[in-house]
Amino acid sequence: MSVYRLLFVCFASVIVAVGAGADPTPATRDAGKKTQAAAEDPSITFNSVHVDGPYIAMTFDDGPSATLTPKLLDLLAAHHIKATFFVIGENVAEHSEIVARAAREGHEIANHSWSHPNLGKMSGDSVRSQLQRTDDAIQNATGKRPTLMRPPYGSITAREKRWIHDEFGYQIILWDVDPYDWKRPGPAVVRNRILKETQPGSIVLSHDIHPGTIEAMPSTFDALEAKGFKFVTVSELIRMAVPKASRPSPQPGENAPTKAVPSPSLAPSAPSSPRD
Ligand SMILES: [Zn+2]
Numbered sequence: 001m002s003v004y005r006l007l008f009v010c011f012a013s014v015i016v017a018v019g020a021g022a023d024p025t026p027a028t029r030d031a032g033k034k035t036q037a038a039a040e041d042p043s044i045t046f047n048s049v050h051v052d053g054p055y056i057a058m059t060f061d062d063g064p065s066a067t068l069t070p071k072l073l074d075l076l077a078a079h080h081i082k083a084t085f086f087v088i089g090e091n092v093a094e095h096s097e098i099v100a101r102a103a104r105e106g107h108e109i110a111n112h113s114w115s116h117p118n119l120g121k122m123s124g125d126s127v128r129s130q131l132q133r134t135d136d137a138i139q140n141a142t143g144k145r146p147t148l149m150r151p152p153y154g155s156i157t158a159r160e161k162r163w164i165h166d167e168f169g170y171q172i173i174l175w176d177v178d179p180y181d182w183k184r185p186g187p188a189v190v191r192n193r194i195l196k197e198t199q200p201g202s203i204v205l206s207h208d209i210h211p212g213t214i215e216a217m218p219s220t221f222d223a224l225e226a227k228g229f230k231f232v233t234v235s236e237l238i239r240m241a242v243p244k245a246s247r248p249s250p251q252p253g254e255n256a257p258t259k260a261v262p263s264p265s266l267a268p269s270a271p272s273s274p275r276d
Helices: 001-014 068-079 089-094 096-104 124-142 158-168 187-197 211-226 235-241
Strands: 057-063 082-085 108-111 171-173 204-209
Touching: 057 235, 068 096, 068 211, 082 089, 082 096, 082 158, 089 096, 089 124, 096 108, 096 124, 108 124, 108 235, 124 158, 187 204, 187 211
Parallel strands: 057 082, 057 204, 082 108
Antiparallel strands: none
């Protein structure tokens, strides 16, 4: 997908920007605007997850990339980190062996549509086709069907969430940490933004199609590990969810981070700033 095409979609989607706000596109990213994408049904949509320990999920969108995704997989393996890849169906069809490798190495593969359109502006049949083709491509590559989807640009209507969940069984995954890596601000900026915003239960958005993002990851992983964070897939994070009202209890044997203590403000329904 070309940058120009992305830009075009972005500008088009700013008018619509339904519910979740927008994806990695300049026009749709409104830093000051807090959206409530998850407000209507926390069991379907997640910006983050309320957990008792220092668990976070790193997510990488828009791949696989023939050159960058394998590099990232090497890094993840070296750090023993499991991540979640929201893949584009047409890229899966082109590089299914990379997706197969990611799944084999314990990462989660999830649906990010076939060609990265703005689902919030499309007919039901078009959305269905985007998701089904990608679901099939992932199944072909990995032998498993995905259980999560992320709408491109975070754009999806409440109605779409409901029927997509009913038909595909997907949970809709947004994010609460966005380093704006698609703007290619340089590895140090990407790392610093992630470090500043990440809390227990965070879902961190990045894109494994930008060289600077991959360059940022070694020091990002090091720093997150030094803070005591532990990396799980999004599905694992969701399975760790605890009710918002429950008091975080110390976890025996756990190396609690000094700063990264569970925050009562984090919950699946907590409004955050989804801008992908
Ligand atoms: Zn995307």
